[in-house]
Amino acid sequence: MSGRNPGIELDLAWISKAQVNQPAVLRRAEQIQTRRTVKKDWQAAWLLRAVTCIDLTTLSGDDTPSNIHRLCYKAKHPIRDDLLQKLKVEDLGITNGAVCVYSARVQDAVQTLKEIGCSIPVASVATGFPAGQTPLKTRLEEVRMAVEDGASEIDIVINRTLALTGQWEALYKEICLFRQACGDAHMKTILGIGELGSLTNVYRASLAAMMAGSDFIKTSTGKESVNATYPVAIVMVRAIREFYWKTGIKVGFKPAGGIRSAKEALVWLSLIKEELGDEWLNAELFRIGASSLLGDIERQIYHHVTGRYAAHHDLPMA
Numbered sequence: 376m377s378g379r380n381p382g383i384e385l386d387l388a389w390i391s392k393a394q395v396n397q398p399a400v401l402r403r404a405e406q407i408q409t410r411r412t413v414k415k416d417w418q419a420a421w422l423l424r425a426v427t428c429i430d431l432t433t434l435s436g437d438d439t440p441s442n443i444h445r446l447c448y449k450a451k452h453p454i455r456d457d458l459l460q461k462l463k464v465e466d467l468g469i470t471n472g473a474v475c476v477y478s479a480r481v482q483d484a485v486q487t488l489k490e491i492g493c494s495i496p497v498a499s500v501a502t503g504f505p506a507g508q509t510p511l512k513t514r515l516e517e518v519r520m521a522v523e524d525g526a527s528e529i530d531i532v533i534n535r536t537l538a539l540t541g542q543w544e545a546l547y548k549e550i551c552l553f554r555q556a557c558g559d560a561h562m563k564t565i566l567g568i569g570e571l572g573s574l575t576n577v578y579r580a581s582l583a584a585m586m587a588g589s590d591f592i593k594t595s596t597g598k599e600s601v602n603a604t605y606p607v608a609i610v611m612v613r614a615i616r617e618f619y620w621k622t623g624i625k626v627g628f629k630p631a632g633g634i635r636s637a638k639e640a641l642v643w644l645s646l647i648k649e650e651l652g653d654e655w656l657n658a659e660l661f662r663i664g665a666s667s668l669l670g671d672i673e674r675q676i677y678h679h680v681t682g683r684y685a686a687h688h689d690l691p692m693a
């Protein structure tokens with residue numbers, strides 16, 4: 376992951392004057408989705424790039440050491456070896472960007488990755504994920520414990536109550552505390568956009584999160600009724616762009632929640648390319664949080680290589 380965001384002093388004037396032109400954002404979101412997508416080898420290359428940017432996620436009540444083991448194995452071998460050989464990319468060491476789990480499962484993931492000799496990072500959700508409605512002390516302790524257990528990336532959720540009531544200073548201060556608790560771990564800040572009320576609030580919360588030192592801003596937990604949408608993404612990446620122009624600090628972007636098809640992954644990559652540029656098109660600055668996207672990407676790559684669609688038994692790990 377890229378260098379850390381050191382954060383800046385809270386600039387309340389910048390936050391309060393931020394406004395979003397909703398009709399313009401909606402038009403842009405429509406336009407992005409109607410782009411002609413790349414084809415053939417280019418498409419395979421883009422899909423492989425998407426694979427390297429996936430935070431392969433499991434966030435379920437029934438997670439066990441064995442499904443975490445399977446997740447880690449899949450993150451190390453996201454695409455069948457013979458398909459990579461046919462594409463002549465077997466030497467690129469393609470893996471997912473990270474595995475993402477609940478804090479109670481971090482040790483399982485760290486241990487498994489060690490056993491299978493894989494150095495991809497373990498990301499832990501924390502701070503009372505998904506609602507963030509636990510006392511601050513508990514939320515901070517959860518971050519510290521996940522780091523102690525070996526997570527090198529922490530996906531915190533913001534306190535939506537503070538954002539909805541316009542308490543930007545209090546929100547900034549809380550995120551600064553999470554930043555501190557993360558120590559050397561990178562921090563991704565989940566805005567929970569489906570619960571923020573307006574696109575202007577999404578922009579303001581993005582700014583507050585970046586000012587407080589977030590290394591990434593992330594759309595959603597995957598547990599709200601509205602998760603990663605293109606209009607919201609446009610608002611967030613434009614906040615990232617403005618923050619970069621004003622401070623010289625590059626913050627990453629992670630859409631998450633409900634992203635399931637290879638076709639959507641291609642749209643996400645074009646959105647990043649067009650709005651932020653090629654510099655952002657890598658796992659250092661772009662991740663897709665997804666529990667069931669990889670299977671469809673592997674199927675599309677299988678089709679590209681073999682000319683036929685995979686039967687279930689062809690891709691048993693998908």
Ligand SMILES: O=C[C@H](O)COP(=O)(O)O
Pocket residue numbers: 432434475595596597598631632633634664665666667668
């Ligand atoms: O952070 C990642 C999300 O929880 C994944 O959501 P998903 O299960 O809809 O892919």
